[in-house]
Amino acid sequence: MFRQPEGWIARGGWTQCVEAGHSGAVDIVIGLDFGTSYTKAAVGFRDKIFPVTWDGVSKCEPNYLLPSEYTELRDGSLFIGQHPNARSDEIRNDLKLPFINPAVSRSSIGAASTFIALVLRYVRAWVFHHHGDKLGRAHLRWQLNIGAPSNGLESTQLARAYHALAATGWRRSLETNPQRLAGSASELWQEGEALPDLVDHQVRPEFVAQMAGYMQSPQRQRGLHALVDVGGGTLDVVTFNVHQVDEEDTFPFLVPQVHALGTHGLIQNRLLGVEADGLTRAVDELAPIDAAPVFARATGVAEAHVVSRDALFRAELQRVIKSVFDITKSRRYRLSDAWRTGIRTFFTGGGALFDLYREALKTMPVPSTQGLHLMPLPPHKNLDGFTGGVHEYQRISVACGLAQDAFTLGRIVPAKEVEDDRPVVPTYRSSRPDRDDLYPK
Ligand SMILES: Nc1ncnc2c1ncn2[C@@H]1O[C@H](COP(=O)(O)OP(=O)(O)OP(=O)(O)O)[C@@H](O)[C@H]1O
Ligand SMILES: [Mg+2]
Known part of the structure; x- marks a missing residue:
């Protein structure tokens, strides 16, 4: 399933489509469903929700699913997925399993943050590559919503772990060398530390995100x-x-x-x-x-x-x-x-x-x-650019719901x-x- 990353992915190290001379601003919400098996993502802007396709970095079918694994070669270079030259001890998977325990360790959050950073860099590059023409010269204001299990907000400790994961991932994704990340996995984000161009990051229960489509549908009761x-x-x-x-x-x-x-x-x-x-x-x-x-x-x-x-x-x-x-x-x-x-x-x-x-x-x-x-x-009414039917939609429903601001949720x-x-x-x-x-x- 490994695919050598396409050239346009390097652009994801930046947070802006155009670096200077901005005119206007656009809010973009990234909905991130970090799964034990597969990660799914969607981006929401200007009242549309676009599921992210992973073909720039993976051969996985269907293309809206990305196996939650990465490779760290001995020379320190990083890749999404299982690099064909990797030894088995250079492949990192089971990244989310430790999050079932609210006392998830710092090292588990750090390892998962490497994957999240690679994913966020891909998502931004994907937005620039596929939707750059719609964004023009706008200044981009990013928001990030990460999904948590239904009991995720019952424990402050677990909610903090997901916050640290999302924020550390963002910080580390701001690196323009596509095989490297900024900082190290052991330096987790601290409460109160500002993050460049990220105006908000939230942890939301996955099922609430899934309900968003239903709440705005005629089936709602x-x-x-x-x-x-x-x-x-x-x-x-x-x-x-x-x-x-x-x-x-x-x-x-x-x-x-x-x-x-x-x-x-x-x-x-x-x-x-x-x-x-x-x-x-x-x-x-x-x-x-x-x-x-x-x-x-x-x-x-x-x-x-x-x-x-x-x-x-x-x-x-x-x-x-x-x-x-x-x-x-x-x-x-x-x-x-x-x-x-x-x-x-x-x-x-x-x-x-x-x-x-x-x-x-x-x-x-x-x-x-x-x-x-x-x-x-029911699929979300603002869904755009998705060719699958209602059954395929079930797999991306968390990510799509999360790609909306907190108020809409x-x-x-x-x-x-x-x-x-x-x-x-x-x-x-x-x-x-x-x-x-x-x-x-
Ligand atoms: N057609 C299918 N028939 C049977 N099982 C399937 C099918 N498609 C996927 N699966 C199983 O579903 C699992 C993944 O489901 P899903 O993507 O919902 O998990 P996840 O979101 O990554 O995990 P979690 O929500 O627990 O973190 C796969 O590991 C696979 O075993
Ligand atoms: Mg899931």
Whole structure:
């Protein structure tokens, strides 16, 4: 999948399309969905959202997916992807896995920041290359929104880690030698340190970004919703309320849960108890997941073993997903109509294409008489330059939603600020939003 970077990528070391003699200004928002398996990005400006294509640096198909890995050769030169001359210890992947733990180390943030810096430099070069004519001589004011899991804002520590990642990535991307980065991975950005030409950087829950297209679509409804995202690293399950206060979209989170039950977890589970040297073929964690018999044939693992491990995995999936709905019903939003009419549930992420996850979700007992209404996310109305259909859109929905300024994304109320829905007289807490502001009356 490696592609020698094209010449125009060197331009990305700059933040401006034209260096001097600016006339007018344009705000550009970069939406960055840094994934365990694949990174996706989009840029938003002048009321349009353009998904970034990675063909200038990768042969990955479809071209809006970029494997989250880079190469650092012994001479210090850096490349997105796996350089053909690289030894295995010069390839850096599993960059996002450490972020599942809020206590992610500085060295893990630093390693991931190298990848983010290479990506940001590519994104700016891509804007200049593909959209330079629309920008003319305008002064560019950049904003960067990076996605976090649904529980990302529940922990200040994790939110800080994502901030440091985005900001360090920006700072290091400002280097014009295309095989080098500015500074070093061990010098993380510090709170308060200014960043050239970056007017704002924010950490936003991925599902809120995904909801942006739905919120502006005719399908939009108020009330209880759920989103289940099956990524490479994590299964992210969240229930939330869609609501408006003073005409502003508001998303009180009810129950956000993130578990290491993404597709990498599914593969690890299949290989549990299997000796690595007993495999006839290494497993590619980026490739689409194979059904049990195909996986067994390809790897030499006994089919009965794969089938029984999958059954355990499926039971665990159902257990954690069910618990989110049970807690939502018993403590967070007892009186929602959705317990009668069905719960509008968006089902997204690369793993959602694998039957085991879909079946687990569809056959699961949930505390709603009409079950779950699985729905695809409607594409954002401002989407431009994307040739894929509604199913392909699911993969870039996080990045597209993030490519909008914070106000357009709506007001986010993390679960820790939403009181339980218990039948008790609530005590007044001035720091929390009023419950009437969070639930439909
Ligand atoms: N057609 C498919 N069938 C089955 N599995 C697929 C298919 N396409 C992708 N996948 C799986 O989906 C995974 C990637 O999904 P996705 O891009 O949503 O993950 P991510 O965003 O990188 O991870 P995370 O959100 O956990 O950080 C791949 O690793 C692959 O195993
Ligand atoms: Mg993802």
